[in-house]
Amino acid sequence: MRRLAGLCLLATIVVVLPILFPDNYYVTVVGVTALLHAILAVSLNLLMGYAGQISLGHAAFFGIGAYTSAILTTRYGWDPWAAIMAGLALTGLVSFLVSRPILRLKGHYLAMATLGLGIIINIILVQGDQLTGGPDGLGGIPTLSLFGWALDTDLRWYWMMGATLLGVVWLALNIIDSRSGRALRALHGSEVAAEMMGINTTAAKTGVFVLAALIASLAGGLFCHQQSFISPDSFNFFFSIELVTMVVLGGMASTYGAVFGALILTLLPELLVVFEDFEVMIFGAILMLMMIFLPQGLFVGLQNLVLRWLNRRRSAAFGAVGE
Amino acid sequence: MNVRKILTTLTASLLLTLAAGQAPAAEPIKIGSFLAVTGGASFLGDPELKTLQMYIEEINAKGGVIGRQIELVHYDDGGSPKKSVNFAKRLIQKDKVDVIVGGSTSGSTLAVMPLVDRAKTPFISLAGSVKIISPVQYWTFKMPHTDAMAAAKIYGDMKQRGITKVALISGSGGFDKSGRTQSLQLARQYGIEIVSDESYGAKDTDMTAQLTKIRDTDAQAILNFGFGTGPAIVTKNVRQLGIDLPLYQSHGVASKKFIELAGDAAEGVRLPASALLVADMLPDSDPQKPVLLAYKNKFEAKYGPVSTFGGHAYDGLHIALEAIERAGSTDKAKVRDEIEKTRGFIGTGGIYNMSPRDHLGLSLKAFKMLEIKNGNWTIVK
Numbered sequence: 092m093r094r095l096a097g098l099c100l101l102a103t104i105v106v107v108l109p110i111l112f113p114d115n116y117y118v119t120v121v122g123v124t125a126l127l128h129a130i131l132a133v134s135l136n137l138l139m140g141y142a143g144q145i146s147l148g149h150a151a152f153f154g155i156g157a158y159t160s161a162i163l164t165t166r167y168g169w170d171p172w173a174a175i176m177a178g179l180a181l182t183g184l185v186s187f188l189v190s191r192p193i194l195r196l197k198g199h200y201l202a203m204a205t206l207g208l209g210i211i212i213n214i215i216l217v218q219g220d221q222l223t224g225g226p227d228g229l230g231g232i233p234t235l236s237l238f239g240w241a242l243d244t245d246l247r248w249y250w251m252m253g254a255t256l257l258g259v260v261w262l263a264l265n266i267i268d269s270r271s272g273r274a275l276r277a278l279h280g281s282e283v284a285a286e287m288m289g290i291n292t293t294a295a296k297t298g299v300f301v302l303a304a305l306i307a308s309l310a311g312g313l314f315c316h317q318q319s320f321i322s323p324d325s326f327n328f329f330f331s332i333e334l335v336t337m338v339v340l341g342g343m344a345s346t347y348g349a350v351f352g353a354l355i356l357t358l359l360p361e362l363l364v365v366f367e368d369f370e371v372m373i374f375g376a377i378l379m380l381m382m383i384f385l386p387q388g389l390f391v392g393l394q395n396l397v398l399r400w401l402n403r404r405r406s407a408a409f410g411a412v413g414e
Numbered sequence: 415m416n417v418r419k420i421l422t423t424l425t426a427s428l429l430l431t432l433a434a435g436q437a438p439a440a441e442p443i444k445i446g447s448f449l450a451v452t453g454g455a456s457f458l459g460d461p462e463l464k465t466l467q468m469y470i471e472e473i474n475a476k477g478g479v480i481g482r483q484i485e486l487v488h489y490d491d492g493g494s495p496k497k498s499v500n501f502a503k504r505l506i507q508k509d510k511v512d513v514i515v516g517g518s519t520s521g522s523t524l525a526v527m528p529l530v531d532r533a534k535t536p537f538i539s540l541a542g543s544v545k546i547i548s549p550v551q552y553w554t555f556k557m558p559h560t561d562a563m564a565a566a567k568i569y570g571d572m573k574q575r576g577i578t579k580v581a582l583i584s585g586s587g588g589f590d591k592s593g594r595t596q597s598l599q600l601a602r603q604y605g606i607e608i609v610s611d612e613s614y615g616a617k618d619t620d621m622t623a624q625l626t627k628i629r630d631t632d633a634q635a636i637l638n639f640g641f642g643t644g645p646a647i648v649t650k651n652v653r654q655l656g657i658d659l660p661l662y663q664s665h666g667v668a669s670k671k672f673i674e675l676a677g678d679a680a681e682g683v684r685l686p687a688s689a690l691l692v693a694d695m696l697p698d699s700d701p702q703k704p705v706l707l708a709y710k711n712k713f714e715a716k717y718g719p720v721s722t723f724g725g726h727a728y729d730g731l732h733i734a735l736e737a738i739e740r741a742g743s744t745d746k747a748k749v750r751d752e753i754e755k756t757r758g759f760i761g762t763g764g765i766y767n768m769s770p771r772d773h774l775g776l777s778l779k780a781f782k783m784l785e786i787k788n789g790n791w792t793i794v795k
Binding site for chain 2: 114116120121124217218220225226227228230231245318319320321322324325361364371
C-alpha cells in the first residue's frame with residue numbers, strides 16, 4: 092500500500108502541474124526534459140542502486156534506441172512505433188550479448204568496461220556517417236502519433252513522457268518488491284552470500300542489465316521523435332556521467348530518489364542561468380554541499396530526516412503518557 | 415554541466431542612453447542567441463558572443479535601430495544540440511525574441527531549424543555545414559561559407575595549375591567529414607580524380623602511414639580537409655617524408671595558430687580563407703577592405719587577435735538589424751522577407767546577395783586563395 096501511495100503522489104504532481112501552468116516554459120519544455128531524464132535515472136538506478144552494478148555507459152543504450160528508430164523512420168520509412176520496437180529489440184540483443192562478459196567484472200573493472208562500451212557506441216555513431224549522418228546528426232525525424240493525435244506540441248509530449256515515467260516507476264517498484272528484486276538487493280550486499288542462499292546471480296545480473304538497457308532504449312526512441320533531430324553529442328560519455336550523478340544525488344536504491352535527482356539536475360542549471368558567469372561554480376558548490384551534508388542522497392537523506400523527526404515526536408508523546 | 419547564460423550589456427547601454435540625454439523610447443528590440451561559449455567549440459562561440467555584445471553596445475549608444483534600443487538575450491549551449499533545442503524554445507516562448515542570431519555549431523543549428531520554422535521566427539545561423547541552406551528552409555539563413563565552397567575554390571585553383579589527380583586525407587571530426595563528402599562529390603565537376611582517400615583520428619599524432627600510401631599513388635597534389643592539430647601534423651609529415659607535391663589545406667586552418675604549429679613545413683601550403691585574415695594586404699579598391707579593417711581594429715583593441723568566426727556574428731547581427739530597419743518594425747514575417755532581400759551587404763565574410771533560393775548569398779569570390787610564405791599569408795593572384 093505504501094508503495095502505491097508514493098506513486099499516487101508522483102502521478103498527482105505530474106498531472107496537476109501542466110493543468111495549473113499549461114503555458115509555463117518550466118513545465119512544458121524543461122518538464123519534458125526532466126521527465127525524460129527521470130525515466131533514464133530510474134532505469135539506471137535499478138542497475139546501480141539496487142543491484143550495485145555501476146555503469147558509466149548507460150547513454151549508449153539510450154543512443155541505440157534513438158538512432159535505430161531515427162534511421163528506420165527517416166531512411167526506410169518505417170512507422171515510428173514499429174521503429175521504436177525494433178530499437179528495443181536491437182538494444183535487448185546488444186545488452187544481452189555484452190552483459191555476460193561485462194558483468195563478470197566487479198568494481199573499477201566493471202566501471203571501465205561499461206565506459207568502454209559507451210565510447211565504442213559513440214564512435215560508431217560518429218563514424219558510421221552513411222547511416223547515422225555522422226557528427227552533423229540526423230534530422231527530419233517524424234513525430235509520434237497516438238490514437239490519431241499527433242504529438243506536435245510540447246504539452247502533448249509532456250503527457251506522453253509523464254505517462255511513460257509513471258509506467259516505468261510502477262514497473263521498477265514492482266520489480267524491487269518481488270522475489271527477483273530481493274535477489275538483486277542480496278546481490279548488492281554480498282554476491283558470495285547471495286549465491287550461498289541459492290540465488291542465480293548471473294541470471295539476476297543479466298536480467299536487470301537488459302531491463303535497464305531496454306528502458307533506456309525506450310526513452311531514446313521517444314527522445315528522437317520528440318527532438319526530430321539527433322546527433323552523437325546527446326549520447327556521449329558526459330551524458331552517462333550526468334545520469335550517474337542524478338542517481339547518486341537523489342539517493343541510491345530509491346526509485347523516487349532517482350526521479351528527484353533527475354528533476355534537480357535538470358531544473359537547477361535552468362534556474363541558475365541568472366547568475367551568468369558564476370553559474371557553473373554555484374552549481375558545483377550546491378552539488379558538493381548536498382553530498383557533504385546528505386551523503387545518502389538528497390531524497391533519501393531528507394526522507395530520513397523527516398522520519399527521525401516524526402519518531403522523536405512520537406517517543407516524546409509516549410514519554411508524556413508514561414509519566 | 416556548463417550551461418551558462420550571459421545576460422546582456424543592457425545595463426551598460428541603458429546608462430549610455432541616459433547619459434546621452436535620450437529618453438528610452440519604445441520596447442527594446444530583442445535579439446536572441448545561443449552560442450557554444452564553453453566546451454570544445456568555445457573557440458567559435460567566444461568571439462561570436464564578444465562581437466555581438468560589442469556592436470550592440472555601440473549601436474545602442476548611437477540611439478539603436480528604428481528608434482528602439484537593442485537587447486541581447488544569450489544562452490550558452492556548450493555546443494550541445496540537445497541544450498540548444500531547449501534554449502531556442504526558451505528564447506521563443508519565454509523571452510519572446512524578435513530574431514535569433516546564433517548556433518555556433520552545425521549540430522546546434524540543424525537541431526533548432528524545425529523549431530524556428532514552427533515558431534515562424536527568423537534565424538541567422540553562424541555554423542558551417544551546407545545542409546543548413548540546402549535545401550533552403552524558409553526561416554533559416556546562414557553567414558559562413560560552406561565546406562562545398564571551400565572545396566570548389568581549391569579545385570578551381572588546382573585546375574589552373576593543371577592538377578587532375580588528387581590524394582585526399584581528412585580527419586574524423588564533423589567539419590572534416592563534411593568537407594570530405596563535399597570534396598568527393600565536387601571532384602568530377604572540376605575534372606578531378608581522387609586517387610586516394612585516407613583518414614586519421616582526432617587525436618592521432620603521426621600520419622606518416624597514410625602519407626606513405628599517398629606517396630605511392632600518382633597523385634599530383636594532396637588535399638587535407640581538417641581542423642585542429644591534425645592538419646599541422648599532416649603538413650609536417652609531408653615535408654618529413656620528402657613528398658614534393660603541392661599541399662592544400664581547408665579554411666579550417668585559417669589562423670595564425672596553424673603556421674605556428676607547422677613551422678617551416680607550412681611554407682608553400684595553399685588554402686582558401688575569408689578576406690579578414692589578409693585585410694591589410696587587400697588593394698584599396700576592394701570594397702570589403704574598410705569593413706574588414708574596422709572590425710579587425712575594433713575587436714583587437716578590446717579583446718586580442720581577431721578570428722573569422724567573430725566576423726560571422728558581425729555579419730549576422732548587421733544583416734538582421736538592417737532588415738529590421740528596412741521593415742520598419744519587428745514583425746517577424748516582414749523581417750524575414752527583408753533578410754531574404756539582402757543585396758550588396760558588405761560583411762566580413764564577403765558581399766552577401768540573398769534570394770529566395772539562396773539563403774547564404776555568398777559567391778566563390780568571397781574566398782581568397784592564400785599561400786603561406788615566410789610564415790605569413792600572401793594572396794595568390
